[in-house]
Amino acid sequence: MAVLEVSGLTKRYPGVTALDAVDLDVRPGEVHVLIGENGAGKSTMVRCLSGIERPDAGGMTLYGERYQPDSAADALQAGVRVVHQELALLPNLSVAENLFLHHLPHRAGVVDRSALNRMARDLLTEVGLDLSPRTPVERLGIAQMQLVEIAKALSGQCRLLIMDEPTATLTPKETGRLFEILRRLTATGVAVIYISHHLEEIFEIGDRVTVLRNGKHVTTQEVAGLTTAELVRFMVGRDLAHEYPPVRPRELGAELLRVTDLKITPAAPSLSLAVRAGEVVGVAGLVNSGRTEAMRAIFGADRSASGRVEVRGRPARLRHPRTAVRAGMSFLTEDRKAQGLVLDLSIAANMSLANLPAVSRFGLLNRAAEAASASALAEKLRVASRGVRQHVRALSGGNQQKVVLGRWLAADTDLLIVDEPTRGIDVGARYEIHQLLLDLADAGKGLLVVSSDLPELLGICDRIIVFSRGAIAGEVPRAEFDAERVLNLAYSGYLKGVAV
Amino acid sequence: MTAVTAPRAVGGRWASQVLGEAGIGVALVALVAFFLAFAPYFGTSQNVRDIMTQITINTILAVGMTFVILVGGIDLSVGSVIALCAVVAGTAMTDSGLPTALAVPFAILVSVVIGAVTGFVNGFVTERWVVPSFIVTLGMLYVARGAAQQYTGAATIYDLPPGLTRFGTATFAGLPAVFVVAMLLVAVAWFVLSRTVFGRLIYATGNNEEAVRLSGHRTSLIKVACFVIGGACVGVAAIIYMARLGVASPILGQGYELNAIAAVVIGGASLAGGRGSVVGTLLGACLLGVLSNGLNLMGVSDFQRTMVTGAVIIVAVVLDAYRRRLSVRLS
Numbered sequence: 001m002a003v004l005e006v007s008g009l010t011k012r013y014p015g016v017t018a019l020d021a022v023d024l025d026v027r028p029g030e031v032h033v034l035i036g037e038n039g040a041g042k043s044t045m046v047r048c049l050s051g052i053e054r055p056d057a058g059g060m061t062l063y064g065e066r067y068q069p070d071s072a073a074d075a076l077q078a079g080v081r082v083v084h085q086e087l088a089l090l091p092n093l094s095v096a097e098n099l100f101l102h103h104l105p106h107r108a109g110v111v112d113r114s115a116l117n118r119m120a121r122d123l124l125t126e127v128g129l130d131l132s133p134r135t136p137v138e139r140l141g142i143a144q145m146q147l148v149e150i151a152k153a154l155s156g157q158c159r160l161l162i163m164d165e166p167t168a169t170l171t172p173k174e175t176g177r178l179f180e181i182l183r184r185l186t187a188t189g190v191a192v193i194y195i196s197h198h199l200e201e202i203f204e205i206g207d208r209v210t211v212l213r214n215g216k217h218v219t220t221q222e223v224a225g226l227t228t229a230e231l232v233r234f235m236v237g238r239d240l241a242h243e244y245p246p247v248r249p250r251e252l253g254a255e256l257l258r259v260t261d262l263k264i265t266p267a268a269p270s271l272s273l274a275v276r277a278g279e280v281v282g283v284a285g286l287v288n289s290g291r292t293e294a295m296r297a298i299f300g301a302d303r304s305a306s307g308r309v310e311v312r313g314r315p316a317r318l319r320h321p322r323t324a325v326r327a328g329m330s331f332l333t334e335d336r337k338a339q340g341l342v343l344d345l346s347i348a349a350n351m352s353l354a355n356l357p358a359v360s361r362f363g364l365l366n367r368a369a370e371a372a373s374a375s376a377l378a379e380k381l382r383v384a385s386r387g388v389r390q391h392v393r394a395l396s397g398g399n400q401q402k403v404v405l406g407r408w409l410a411a412d413t414d415l416l417i418v419d420e421p422t423r424g425i426d427v428g429a430r431y432e433i434h435q436l437l438l439d440l441a442d443a444g445k446g447l448l449v450v451s452s453d454l455p456e457l458l459g460i461c462d463r464i465i466v467f468s469r470g471a472i473a474g475e476v477p478r479a480e481f482d483a484e485r486v487l488n489l490a491y492s493g494y495l496k497g498v499a500v
Numbered sequence: 501m502t503a504v505t506a507p508r509a510v511g512g513r514w515a516s517q518v519l520g521e522a523g524i525g526v527a528l529v530a531l532v533a534f535f536l537a538f539a540p541y542f543g544t545s546q547n548v549r550d551i552m553t554q555i556t557i558n559t560i561l562a563v564g565m566t567f568v569i570l571v572g573g574i575d576l577s578v579g580s581v582i583a584l585c586a587v588v589a590g591t592a593m594t595d596s597g598l599p600t601a602l603a604v605p606f607a608i609l610v611s612v613v614i615g616a617v618t619g620f621v622n623g624f625v626t627e628r629w630v631v632p633s634f635i636v637t638l639g640m641l642y643v644a645r646g647a648a649q650q651y652t653g654a655a656t657i658y659d660l661p662p663g664l665t666r667f668g669t670a671t672f673a674g675l676p677a678v679f680v681v682a683m684l685l686v687a688v689a690w691f692v693l694s695r696t697v698f699g700r701l702i703y704a705t706g707n708n709e710e711a712v713r714l715s716g717h718r719t720s721l722i723k724v725a726c727f728v729i730g731g732a733c734v735g736v737a738a739i740i741y742m743a744r745l746g747v748a749s750p751i752l753g754q755g756y757e758l759n760a761i762a763a764v765v766i767g768g769a770s771l772a773g774g775r776g777s778v779v780g781t782l783l784g785a786c787l788l789g790v791l792s793n794g795l796n797l798m799g800v801s802d803f804q805r806t807m808v809t810g811a812v813i814i815v816a817v818v819l820d821a822y823r824r825r826l827s828v829r830l831s
Contacts, residue, residue: 301714325716339714342707344774349700354715360697407715 001064003028003160003191004049009058011044011215016424018044020215021058026160031182031192033202033223036212037235037487039452042195043085045212046164049193050082051075063159076102079159083149083166089137095148096120096133099155119155127151128177143170150178154185161185162193167201168288179205197286198494199228213237229484232491236454236483244459245435247478248442252462253277255313256415256446257298257329262307264293269471270307275415275446280437282457283450285467285490291450292334294467295417299331300324311415325354330408334419334450340404341392348374348388350403354411377406382432398429405436416440419450434460454483469493523823524768524783527816531787535794542797549671552679553744555789557737559682559782561756562763563689564733566781567726569764570693571706572773573626573633575730577640578757581618583750584648585611585738590657590748593664600661607664612735618644619731623724633727641757648750656749660742668743678740685736689778702726706773762809763788766816787812 006024010017019041026032034042047053049060051069060067062078069075075082089098096116097104105115120133129147137145146166153161167175182192182205194205202209202223209226211218211234218234256277261270271294275281285291297304300318309316311327318324321331333339342350348367351374352359359370374388381402385395392403401421408416421437422430438460441447451457457464463477466489473489476482535542561578568575589611593603622640626633670677693699704712705719713719742748767784769776791812795805 299714320718321714322716322718331714333714338708339710342704342711342774344707345700345704349704353704353712353717356697356700363697365695365697365700411716 001028002026002061003063004067004193005061006049007059009045009048009060010056011041011048011053012056013424017215019048019055019058022212022215022217024210024217024220026191026193027208028189028191029186030207031186031194031205033206033209034193034195034212035197035199035202035209035231035235036218037452037454039214040212040235041215042212043164044215046082046084046162046193046195049075049160049162050080076156079157080162081153081156081158081160082162083146083153083164085164085168087142087145087149089145089148089152091138092136094134094136095124095131095140098137098148099123099133099152103156123151123155124148126154127181143174146170147174147178150181158185158190160191160193162195164195165197166194167196167198175201197491199231199491200495202231203228211235228495232484232487236487243431244456245431245438247438247460247462250278250441250462252279253444256311257448258308258310258313259298260308260310262294262297262309263305264290264297264302264470266305268305271472273465273472275448277414277444277446278441279463280441280447280449280461282461282464283448283467284454284457284464284486285473286494287452289467289490289493290470291467292419293470295331295419295448295450298324299329299417301331325411325413328414330354330411330413330416332404332408332416332418332421334423336397336401336404341400343393344391346389347378347383347385347392347395347403347406350392351377351388351406351410354407358410373410374406377409378402381406381409381436398425401425401433402429405433413445415446415448417448417450420452421449422451422453422456430456454486457486458483466490523820524766524780524787524816527819528783528787528790531790531794535790535797539794539797542794547793547797549676551786551789551793553676554793555785556676556678556682557740557744558756558759558763558788559785560685560733560737560740561760562767562781562785563682563685563778564730565757565760565764566689566767566769566776566778567693567702568633568730569761569769569771570702570773570776571723571726572709572771573623573723573727574637574761574771575619575622575727576634576637576757577618577622577644578730578734578760579753579755580641580644580648581615581731581734582738582741582753582756584618584644584651585614585735586742586748586752587648587652587657587750588614589735589738590660590742591652593661594657594659600663603661604664608736608739611738612732615731615733615735615738616728617731619727619729619734620724622731623727626727627720627724645750652750654750656747658747660746660748664739664743665746668740668746678744681736681740685733686778686782693778698722698725703774706775708774759788762813766813768820784816787816 002025004026006022008021008023009019010021011019022041022045034045036042044053048055051072051074054070067078069078099120100116105112105119117133124131124133127147127150129144129151137148140148150166166178170178186192196202206223208220209223210220213235218237254277255274257275259271259273261272263270283291296302298309300320300323309318316323316327348371352370359366359373371388378385378388383399383402385399392400395403422433437447437449449457449461458481463475464486465475466473466486468490471493473492476486541547565575589607592610593607596603596606598606618640622633622637625631625636667677672680693702701712701717701722705722709719741752763784764776764781766787767776767780769780788809791809792805795808
C-alpha cells in the first residue's frame with residue numbers, strides 16, 4: 001500500500017493556480033524527489049501536505065486513511081514530519097528543548113530535564129551531531145541548526161518525512177551524513193519526499209522523481225535511467241508559447257551602467273555586468289542564487305564589500321538608494337507589499353514618492369499637480385481604480401504593481417532595475433507590463449529585468465545574464481536563446497562536477 | 501478605465517470615512533451632551549475657558565507626540581524633559597539678570613532648545629543603533645529627571661517674572677492666551693503634516709519605511725526630525741506650565757507622557773506608525789479634558805475619575821479597532 005496518495009490536488013491563489021489537479025503517490029521506504037522550476041508548485045505542495053494550507057480540491061490518503069490536515073499540528077499527529085526551508089528553531093532555547101518542544105517529558109508538569117537531555121542525546125547521535133543537548137540553539141552554526149531541525153523531525157513518530165531543500169546550507173560531508181540517515185530511515189519503511197535544486201543529489205538519493213511545472217504534474221519516473229538533460233527538459237517543457245509583445249530591433253546607445261568586481265561579502269564571487277541604453281538585460285537564476293542581492297547592492301539598498309559602479313561612465317558611490325536615484329536609477333523590488341507600496345497612502349502619493357520635487361515647491365505639496373501627474377500615469381498604465389485618491393491597499397496585485405511602476409516612470413530615470421515585475425499578476429496585466437518595459441527600452445532606457453519566469457525573460461530580453469550560487473554563471477544573447485541552456489547555467493553552480 | 505465606479509463601493513467609502521474620521525468627534529459630542537445634562541455649571545463660559553486652559557499643556561505635548569508616533573516611535577521622556585526645560589528656563593529668567601522683556605524670550609529659546617536637543621538624542625540613539633525608542637526614551641526619562649533635580653539641587657523656583665505669569669491668565673479674543681498658543685501649534689502641525697513634502701514623508705515612513713528608503717529618501721533623518729519636533733513641543737509646554745503655575749519644579753510633569761500618548765491614541769493614531777492626525781489628537785485631548793472636568797463637576801472623586809479615564813482609553817481603542825475592521829470590510 002502506498003504511504004501517501006494524492007489525487008487531483010488543486011490550490012488557487014488570487015490570480016494564479018499554484019497546484020492544478022496534481023497526483024502523487026509515495027511508496028514505503030522510498031525517497032521520492034520533487035523537482036520543478038521556481039513557482040512550479042513544490043512549496044505549495046509541501047504546505048498542503050503539512051496542513052499549513054488547505055487545498056481547494058482533491059484528496060489525500062495516508063496509509064489508506066483519509067488525510068485532511070487542518071493545521072500543522074494535525075499533520076504532526078498523523079506522523080507527517082516536515083523540515084522546512086526556513087529554519088523554525090527557537091534560538092534562546094536549548095537544543096534538547098527545541099527537539100522535544102511538542103512533547104516535553106515531565107513529572108506533574110515539571111520538565112524532567114535528565115530524561116529530556118538523555119532523549120535528546122540519543123537523537124543527536126542518530127543524526128551524527130556531537131554537541132551537548134543543553135547548548136542554546138543560537139550558538140550553533142547554520143549547518144548544525146539544519147541537522148537539529150532534521151533531528152526534530154525524527155523526534156516523534158514519523159511515517160512520512162518531507163524535506164524542503166535540506167542541503168542548501170550543508171557541506172558535501174554533512175550532506176553525505178544526511179543521506180546516510182535517510183537511507184537508514186527508509187530501510188525501516190519510512191517514506192521521504194525530497195525537494196532539491198541540486199540535480200545530482202536526485203541521482204544519489206532518489207528512487208523516483210516527480211516533475212512539476214506551472215502547478216501541473218509533468219511526469220513521475222524511476223530515477224535510474226534518467227539523465228540530467230532529460231530532467232531539465234521535463235522542467236522547462238515545450239509549452240513556451242506564452243504571448244509576448246513583439247520585440248522591435250533597437251539601436252543600442254551609450255553604456256548606462258557598468259558594474260566591475262562587485263562583491264556582496266568579502267568572500268563572495270565578484271560580479272561584473274554592463275547595460276547600454278535601449279537594452280533589456282535579463283537576469284535569470286534560481287531563488288537565492290544571488291541575483292536580487294546583486295541588484296540591491298548595485299542600487300545601494302544594501303552595503304557591498306567592494307566593487308565599482310559607474311553610471312554613464314562616471315563612478316558612483318552608491319551607499320544609499322538616494323544617491324542611486326539621483327544618479328538616474330530606479331529599482332522595482334520583488335516584494336511590492338513589503339518594499340514597494342505604502343499601502344495606506346493614495347495611488348497619487350505612491351506614484352509621486354520618488355519624484356516629490358516635481359509636485360512641490362519650497363517643500364509644499366501641490367496636490368493638484370500631484371493628482372494630475374498621477375492621473376496621466378494611471379491612464380497610461382491602465383490602472384483600474386476609483387481614482388488616484390484611492391488607497392493602494394484595496395487594489396489588485398496587478399494594479400498595485402502598476403502603481404509602483406508608475407512611481408519609477410514619474411522619476412523618469414535612465415536605468416531601471418525591475419525585480420520580478422510580473423509575479424502574481426494576471427495574464428492581461430502581464431502583457432501590458434511587458435509592453436511597457438519594451439516601450440521604455442525603445443525610448444532609450446536601459447533595463448535590468450530579474451525574473452524567475454524564464455519564458456518572460458526569453459520573451460522580452462536582448463540578452464540574459466544567468467546567476468548561479470552567487471556568481472554569474474554565464475550570459476546568453478538573444479540569437480542563442482534556449483531555455484535549456486539558461487536552466488543548465490542556472491543549475492551549473494549547484495552541480496558539483498556532474499557533467500550535463 | 502481609470503475611474504471604474506461601483507455604486508456600492510462609493511457607499512462603502514462614505515461609510516468608512518464617517519466611521520474612520522468622525523468617530524472620535526461623535527464620542528466627544530455625546531460626552532459634552534451628557535455633561536450638559538448632568539453636570540452643573542458645565543456649559544458656563546467660565547467653565548469652557550477652564551477646560552481650554554486645563555487641556556493646553558496636554559494638547560501641546562500630544563501634538564509633538566503625534567509626530568513621534570506617526571513614524572512608529574514613542575517618547576516616554578516627555579514628563580521628565582518638561583521638568584528639565586522648566587527648571588533651566590526658569591533659572592534663566594530668575595538668575596540671568598536680564599530685564600523681563602529679554603529674559604522671557606531668552607527663556608523660551610532655552611526651553612525649546614533643551615527640548616529639541618533631548619528629542620534629537622532620543623531620535624539619534626534610536627536610529628543610529630537601531631534600538632527601540634521605547635527603551636531609549638525610558639532611559640531619557642530617568643536622565644532628564646535626575647538632571648532637573650541636580651540642576652536646582654531639588655529646589656523649586658518660585659520668583660518667576662510677573663510678565664510671564666500674567667500671560668498665563670491672560671485672554672485673547674475671549675479665549676485663554678495659552679490655549680491660543682496650543683491652537684496655533686495644532687494649526688502649524690496640521691499644515692506640516694497634510695500640506696508639505698516633509699509631512700507626506702512622515703506618513704509614508706511610518707507606513708512602510710523600506711519603500712520610502714528605496715524611493716531615495718533618508719528615512720532616518722525624517723524619524724530623528726520627528727523626535728526633535730516632539731522635544732521642541734515639550735519645551736513650549738514647559739513655558740506654558742510656568743506661565744500658568746508661576747513655579748518651576750524639578751518634580752513636575754510626572755505621568756504627562758502617558759496623558760499625551762493617551763490623547764494621540766484616542767485620536768485614532770496607530771502605535772505602529774503611519775496612521776493618525778493632529779486633528780484626532782486635538783479631539784483626543786479634548787475628550788480627556790472634558791471627561792475629567794465634567795466628572796469633577798458632578799462630584800466624582802479624584803480616584804474614581806482616574807479609573808474612569810483609564811476605562812475610557814481602553815474603550816476608545818477597542819472601538820477604534822472595531823470601527824477600522826468595519827470600515828475595511830465596507831471598502
